Amino acid sequence: FELMLNDIVKCQSISISPPNENIVVNNPSRPWWERYQPISYKICTRSGNENEFRDMVTRCNNVGVRIYVDAVINHMCGEGGGAGTSSTCGSYFNAGNREFPAVPYSGWDFNDGKCKTSSGGIESYNDAYQVRDCRLVGLLDLALEKDYVRTQIANYLNNLIDIGVAGFRLDASKHMWPGDIKAVLDKLHNLNTKWFPGGSRPFIFQEVIDLGGEAITSSEYFGNGRVTEFKYGAKLGTVIRRWNGEKMAYLKNWGEGWGFMPSDRALVFVDNHDNQRGHGAGGSSILTFWDARLYKMAVGFMLAHPYGFTRVMSSYRWPRYFVNGQDVNDWIGPPNNNGVIKEVTINPDTTCGNDWVCEHRWRQIRNMVIFRNVVDGQPFQNWWDNGSNQVAFGRGNKGFIVFNNDDWSLSTTLQTGLPGGTYCDVISGDKINGNCTGIKVYVSSDGKAQFSISNSAEDPFIAIHADSKL
Ligand code: QV4
Ligand code: CA
Helix, strand or coil: CCCCHHHHCCCCEEEECCCEEEECCCCCCCCHHHHHCEEEEEEEECCEEHHHHHHHHHHHHHCCCEEEEEECCCEEEECCCCEECCECCCCCEECCCCEECCCCECHHHEHHHCCCCCCCECCCCCCHHHHHHCEHHHEEEECCCCHHHHHHHHHHHHHHHHHCCCEEEECCHHHCCHHHHHHHHCCCCCCCCCCCCCCCCCEEEECCCCCCCCCCCHHHHHHHCEEECHHHHHHHHHHHHCCCCCCHHHHHHCCHHHCCCCHHHEEECCCCCCHHHCCCCCCCCCCCHHHHHHHHHHHHHHHHCCCCEECCCCCECCCCCEECCEECCCCCCCCEECCEECCCCECCCCCECCCECCHHHCHHHHHHHHHHHHCCCCCEEEEEECCCCEEEEEECCCEEEEEECCCCCEEEEEECCCCCEEEECCCCCCEECCEECCCEEEECCCCEEEEEECCCCCCCEEEEEHHHEC
16 A cells, blocks of 8 residues: 555545455456455455555545545455465465355355355346345355344444545445445444544445446435446547547536436546456446547546546556457556566656556646636536537636537637636646746636637647636
């Protein structure tokens, strides 16, 4: 667990990989997805041990950065995981016998008897019982209806809460009954009062992939907390790529108007660790760092727009290799030396080394995170579009953003809603010591400003806000 405090003071929180002991998979060699196959609830993985985890959480909390843990509580390892101590902390397990003595779990604690399919796995997503009581890709499905199982999980999550984490991503929530999730949440402690006001509850977001057309819908989970809105990245990617006749002008009613869940329930993102490599609803429209120019526009749009609770991805590069449109290297884990995860080094130009992409450090993305914080709570207004892919909108009198995703240049005068003055565009540059290293925008006293954006600009969008005023 090594985060760069220089970076994270600009963010408000970090969502991390599962920190509990997982199976070690050697064929293929240490895939990233081994971390979604728990062996115990000991904090002990390739990212570090419990002491290292405590150190990270403490240092982050001390500078106001919250940590959210990816909680894999629907299942343990795969049914074919074998027996032995091939686990990140050396704990013994026997997948065939359903034995996980380091928790401990035994055969009684799994859904083998409850699942009604002949294979024991999920065979149809049109049947809510299968989706929740049977094995997801062979992963041993925990009997969350049992108080004993709920208690083991709550003990694990409470250990994390006491250490200082602020909340959880509940992995594979679609595969758990909402009532079972609630029963676990009801057992959780309040957040640690060393850093949080008394009575604070953990922030919960549930991973439910609901693109429509299945037995289970996101809305069943609203009572437990936020829910991932997977339509968001799929649709935004389609629009920014201009596929299926989509255009940015149609984004005028982005949000609930597009059939998304209510804004105050939604956790949104352009891509995540699954769909950036073709896993979990990873349609080809999803934008990632591999399509950097379009990706920055998509993330910029997301961070400027008031809909949802936003999350920015931070990735590593891997050698993509497509065979028949499928990346056969979609399993490759983080940059490593013989299995030991490589350090995140920082280059002189502030980017990351060792194949860490660090999208969160890209100027355009970092500055749009600041934009979002500056315009927080301000209304969406002053929308403009050219009927095609040139659009603009403001957030009250605090921020304004203009996009040109057409094949011709943009040149127009727009009402920004901002007080008169000279502003620094935070996409092409930064405001440093009162000067602007990028494009300057002159807003007149009536709030209007002239914008010019070439369609061949490195980044064909401009963003200004109250704190970028010179
Ligand atoms: C294999 C066969 C199965 C067989 C099984 C028998 O494919 O047919 O039944 O062996 O043991 C890995 C392998 C997968 C393997 C499985 C079990 O890829 O081939 O099954 O392990 O050994 C991640 C990866 C999965 C990976 C899993 C566990 O994406 O590929 O499976 O980790 O290592 C749905 C869900 C959604 C889910 C999404 C991916 O609704 O909840 O699929 N997303 C989350 C996480 C995701 C994670 C899981 C859930 C599971 O975001 O990263 O899956 O925790 O949409
Ligand atoms: Ca389940």
